[in-house]
Amino acid sequence: MRAPLSWLREYVDLPASMTGRELSEVLIRAGLEVETVDEVGAEVTGPVVVGRVLTTTDEPQKNGKVIHWVQVDVGAEHNQASEDFPQGCRGIVCGAPNVAVGDLVVVALPGASLPGGFGIASRKTYGHISDGMICAEDELGIGNDHSGIIVLPPDSGLEPGDDPAEFLLLRDDVLDIDVSPDLGYCLSIRGLAREAAQSLGLTFTDVVSKPTPATTAAGYPVVLDDATCPIFVAVSVSGIDPTQPTPRWMARRLVMAGMRSISLAVDITNYVMLETGQPLHAYDAARLQGPIVVRKARAGESLVTLDDQRRTLDPDDLLITDDSGPIGLAGVMGGQTTEVSETTTDVLIEAANFDAVTISRTLRRHNLPSEASKRFHRGVDPDAAYSAAHRAAALLDELAGGTVWGDETVAGAVPAMPTQEISAELPSRILGVTVAEARVVEILQASGCVVAAADGQLQITPPTWRPDLRDPYDYVEEVGRKVGFDQIPSVLPAAPAGRGLTREQQARRAIGRAAVGSGFVEVLTFPFGSAEDLDRMGVPGDDPRRALVRLANPLAETQPFLRTSILPGLFAAVNRNTSRGNDDLTLFETGRVFFAGSGAPAPIPVVTQRPSADELAAIGSALPTQPTLLSAVLAGRWRTPGWAGPGEPAGWQQAFALADAVASAIGAVVVRKAASQAPWHPGRCAALVVADQVVGFAGELHPRVVAAFGLPERSAAVEIDLDQLIALAPTGGSIAAISGHPVAKEDIALVVPDEVSTAEVRAALVDGAGELLESITLFDLYTGSQVPAGYRSLAFALRFRAADRTLTDAETAAARQAAVARATGLGAQLRDF
């Protein structure tokens, strides 16, 4: 809502010195979102004065155009004397067709500046020195008219040299307010003036001043056939002069409010709507056929609306109809057949009220936001209809020479507002600041409520323009807004002792830190995906990652699903980084993926009570499963070559190491098993196993995947289900006594067939070595001439220690022998050095 300050001043006696910006501060405090204050006309600076045309000479040009060489009296201060005009004047070249001797015009003299930074200076043109410009409306930014220069009326009282700004309504402060859905009545000068008056304690004059009379059918016949239209006022005005222009003041205000001036009759309905908040519609009475009936649409009906669109109607659309069928989409937009035209002399003014929900559904169904629907879907004061109709009729009478019929129609009635009872101390309790009962009553009454107080209870009936005042807390907010939120103290509440982060939250933090500490950079990508991504990753058709959840309205048609793997997003991030010259990458992301749920719809329980356990369970089971994954991609080099040594490529080793580090951060131990899983290299992929459960995969990416996603050669990746990993992490460990007895070290080198994994050999050694074994480390891996083909040599360093004694050589040797024996069972042979 754009509200000119001058218009507000008509209904609230603001101090003359108050600026739009000062008023905006007041309104912001009261909860109105004033987005900008436009200082309209501020762009017009310098000498812009009234002039009188003394002479004009037509000078045809070669290009067929006729220019006028005009002498203008611009007042003693600005006139320059010449031989022909000893009293002085200015010579101006003017192209407008309507220059006439004796007319009062608006002249921008050299030194003036007009909207758009257009500076006026003396300049030579068409063989004359033109000493300024005679202005049209659009050049001053006060209208759209460029058909001719502004001609001021002879009775304006203006003289050459005067400042025309006030007469032209050139300058004003316009407040642009984003009205929230609960304050529909502020989509009017009336509502904003009331808020301003109440906030400043000033007198408010209500433009809606005529009480709505009892139902009467004396005027044009109207039938209300649907409960969603409680009241319909129809006032007839006949004999208007359709040629009468819209007066400057009205057109100017419409433009400042963001509307266009169209024709006098239409402008009047718009003007009154802006002023009162009541949308009006003017019908050409001659084109109406039979009684107006307000009803819901019937199957198959359609309507051509004022915007020339034929609209197929829905049975829930509320219509204005006559004998010809639909003539308007109630509260949204009128129809073409009955619209007023340049020949209309008899007008029927409609001022009706419609149910907010019905209108909002229609406006969304037809995607037809209009000034009327904007107001109706927030709720319009039903008691304003009668006054607004009469205000429009009176303006048609005054400005267009029409005659208002004495017989009018008021169909239906203003609905009663619901009374609410609240405790007088409720506002104090909820606001946290004491507001005495008398002050509460005073505020609510100033807001238009009828309040009856008894025994600490308040019986409140809101005014007809406040459908938002309904619940007890609505009144609390109303009191709070008027007291001012800046009056509310700041009191930090004391929460009961908490338990801090949950085990899962702590674990996720520890994991994130471990990844960062291991040299990985966290990124965030959009959690959307495509089936093509899975194809390119080589994910088979029966893989769980194919249980995609499709969005009904995806942001991009290329990514219509929720992701089931984070990796494609990370691959895209790798590409973005490498395209920007960041070549060595260790990226990770922690986030959710989504797998299709049961397929059953989620119920929508009622909101008047807590849903049943079954309803909540049904919502839960309808949702996609949404585990949190940690995914990482490595590309380029792990270590760049430098003075200290050669570089090291990033690859599967670091991918495995990240998995180990992440698990270790929460005390879990990952066992890797060779696996074949998309998108990894089948010979370089490990299933990550914790407590016999696969929690993820890591390894080098498949060469085809590397090619399909355009990744650097030998890029590697990790993807781990954190929910699963964290659930498997140990809890409540105990600290063993630290043995002070000496350690016994034994090295074991084994020649092992290639098909037996290192982990298997290690596990056999551990198993065989028994409880004296303190630690075991692989310290050498050898393949080559010293061992047969198909075999490799693995060398382990074992450390033995007892808690209670120094081990004897015999004990150590026995443990060693047992370890070797177990390994030999796997096909390993002890290697002699």
Added chain:
Amino acid sequence: MTGPTDQADLSQHTIDGHVAAAKAAFADAQTTAELKQARLAHAGDRSALALAYRAIGTLAAEERKEAGQRLGQARAEVAEALAQRETEVGEAELAARLVAERVDVTLPVELGPEGAAHPITALIELMSDVFTSMGWEVAEGPEAEGEWLNFDALNIGPDHPARGTSDTLFVEPLSDHIVLRTHTSPVQARTMLDRDVPIYVVCPGKVYRADEFDATHVPVFHQIEGLCVDKGISLASLKGTLDHLAKAMFGDRVETRMRPHYFPFTEPSAEVDLKCFVCHGNSVGNPDAPCRTCKSQGWIEWGGCGVVNPRVLIACGIDPEVYSGFAFGMGIERTLMFRNNAADMRDMVEGDVRFSRSLKGMAR
């Protein structure tokens, strides 16, 4: 083997000569290795003094005592000289080594690649910690959420415009009533349904809007919301909590303002503004010094808040006659922009490692 001669010369003069020779040899030794040679020669088993000592037995009994004393003294003197020289040589060698082993301490070194947490993750932890330190807990919930929990339970009725496909992302088909949560408020609803009162929780997380994607809008972003339900909770409690959070985030000098607003799930509702960090309000009404940060408004919007609408309490099974609550929510990205001058929200989701590495440790 050469043994003591019959005529062993154990005279004072001879012994003094041995001692002097030993001392001279030690003094001549410049390195540990040279000193070792000198030690073997003059204090070793085959040194003159050692041989002389062994020869004591060949003396007449009455001479032995005196010769023993003489030799004992001489050997002690040599040992002392040796120890002293060993210390000197060791010190000198260490000093030389320390000089020789000097490195250029300004050489670039690394343990491995430089890891970094995403600034959004780091800020979520920071903001959550402000609350857990006050006894609040951190609650979480699903991102694909039941429509009832995202809207209806929060007094956002079926006809609310935010429920349209132009604002909210829906799982197909629409009749499944599953949305990508548009705020973390459904976690508040879940908390009220799951936990006993009193409730003091914050809900950080990812949220989705069918929004445009530009420097100040991303369709997937992060929020932190807070919910408090207890006896005697008021708008003043909300103000106190927000003031505390604002100070923790922006320092003690930050100024906040609560401005009435409208949200379906709170009543009264407000937006919380911060005094502009850039112009401190000086751009208001001052066209010569406009402020791009606050658009010369003097304040910048941080988040929304209010007293929990009793309709929401009822839908979640809490008696509004006994309990009242407040809720608030703000964008993490927005907070990051204010705290750390991040200018373009697109940088936060494009995965450029330079963005993630731009805030470290205490500089967050």
